[in-house]
Amino acid sequence: MRGKLRLALVAVGSLVTAGILVFVLGGFYNLTAVQQHPAWVFRAIAIVRDAIVKLxxxxxxxxxxxxxxxxxxxxxxxxxxxxxxxxxxxxxxxxxxxxxxxxxxxxxxxxxxxxxxxxxxxxxxxxxxxxxxxxxxxxxxxxxxxxxxxxxxxxxxxxxxxxxxxxxxxxxxxxxxxxEEAVQSPPAGDPERGKTAMQVHGCLQCHVVEGIVGRPHLQVGPPLDDAGTRKYIAGVLPNTRDNMVRWIMDPQEVDPLSAMPDLGVSKDLARDMAAYLYSIADQEGADYPPPIAD
Known part of the structure; x- marks a missing residue:
C-alpha cells in the first residue's frame, strides 16, 4: 500500500514539476504587454480560435x-x-x-x-x-x-x-x-437579455452583480444584488420600474453629482436590465419594487 502511495506521490510530483517547467520555459509567467507568447503558443491559440469561430x-x-x-x-x-x-x-x-x-x-x-x-x-x-x-x-x-x-x-x-x-x-x-429598432423587449423587460446587456455594457467595471461573473470584491460602485429591493434608486428616486429604466438610461440627469456615466443604453435594453435586477430580488423572496413610504 505504501509503495503504491509513494508511486502516486512521485507521479503527482513529476506532473507538477513538468507543469512548472512548461509554465516558466513556455513564457506563460511573463504577464507584460511587451513580450509575445512563444510562437508555438501563439499558433496553438490561433488554431483553436479559428476552428471555434468557423464552427x-x-x-x-x-x-x-x-x-x-x-x-x-x-x-x-x-x-x-x-x-x-x-x-x-x-x-x-x-x-x-x-x-x-x-x-x-x-x-x-x-x-x-x-x-x-x-x-x-x-x-x-x-x-x-x-x-x-x-x-x-x-x-x-x-x-x-x-x-x-x-x-x-x-x-x-x-x-x-x-x-x-x-x-x-x-x-x-x-x-x-x-x-432600439433591432432589440424589442416585452413591456416588463427580458431578464436574460438584461443579464447579457449588463455584461456587454461594462456594468461589471464598477459593480458586483449576482449571477454575472466578475471581480468578487470590486469596490467602486455599490453591489447591485439588492438594487431591486431598495426603497430609493441612487437615494433620490422612488424605486419603480420606470424610474429604474430612467436611471440606467441617464444617471447624470437624475443626479448630476453621481459618478455613474451615461453608457448610451437604449430604452429597451434599460428595461431588460431593470428586469434582471428585479428578478434577482424575486429569487430572494423580496417584495419588489419595494413599497414607498408616504
Whole structure:
C-alpha cells in the first residue's frame, strides 16, 4: 500500500514539476504587454480560435443583398468604432492599440482570409482576452453588416479613396440610435437579455452583480444584488420600474453629482436590465419594487 502511495506521490510530483517547467520555459509567467507568447503558443491559440469561430459562424446568416462595398456611411461607422485599434488604409491605429498584446490585426488581411459571416461574428460577439469588444446590443445588426461590407472591401480600397469617403461621411454619426429598432423587449423587460446587456455594457467595471461573473470584491460602485429591493434608486428616486429604466438610461440627469456615466443604453435594453435586477430580488423572496413610504 505504501509503495503504491509513494508511486502516486512521485507521479503527482513529476506532473507538477513538468507543469512548472512548461509554465516558466513556455513564457506563460511573463504577464507584460511587451513580450509575445512563444510562437508555438501563439499558433496553438490561433488554431483553436479559428476552428471555434468557423464552427460558430455557421449560425450567421449573410443577408441576401450583402456586397463588399466602401461607401460614406460604412466608412463613418468604421472610423467611429474600429479605426482606433485596427487602423485603415493610410491611417495608423491609436497609440494605445499599438501597445496592446496581441496587437489588433490589420483587417485587410482578415478580409482576404475570412468570409463575411466570420467578420460579422467577430464584430457581434468580440473575443475574450484579445481586446476585441462585442458590439452585440450596442450596435444594430444593419450597422454591423455595413462595417462587415467595408472590411471585406478594404483590400481594394486606397488611402486616397478612404480619405475622400471619410470627408463625405456624416459628421454626427451615432450607430446607437438604431439599436432600439433591432432589440424589442416585452413591456416588463427580458431578464436574460438584461443579464447579457449588463455584461456587454461594462456594468461589471464598477459593480458586483449576482449571477454575472466578475471581480468578487470590486469596490467602486455599490453591489447591485439588492438594487431591486431598495426603497430609493441612487437615494433620490422612488424605486419603480420606470424610474429604474430612467436611471440606467441617464444617471447624470437624475443626479448630476453621481459618478455613474451615461453608457448610451437604449430604452429597451434599460428595461431588460431593470428586469434582471428585479428578478434577482424575486429569487430572494423580496417584495419588489419595494413599497414607498408616504
Amino acid at each position: 460558430e459562424a455557421r449560425e450567421v446568416t449573410v443577408p441576401a443583398d450583402f456586397t463588399p462595398i466602401a461607401e460614406s456611411r460604412n466608412v463613418a461607422l468604421y472610423q467611429k468604432h474600429c479605426v482606433q485599434c485596427h487602423g485603415a488604409p493610410g491611417v495608423a491605429p491609436e497609440e494605445f492599440a499599438l501597445g496592446m498584446m496581441p496587437v489588433p490585426s490589420n483587417l485587410v488581411a482578415a478580409a482576404r482570409e475570412r468570409p463575411p459571416e466570420e467578420i460579422y461574428w467577430f464584430i457581434d460577439y468580440g473575443l475574450k482576452m484579445s481586446g476585441m469588444p462585442a458590439w452585440n446590443m450596442r450596435m444594430s445588426e444593419a450597422d454591423m453588416w455595413r462595417i462587415t461590407a467595408l472590411v471585406e472591401a478594404l483590400p481594394a480600397l486606397s488611402p486616397v479613396e478612404y480619405k475622400d469617403l471619410l470627408a463625405a461621411a456624416p459628421q454626427q454619426l451615432d450607430a446607437m440610435t438604431t439599436v
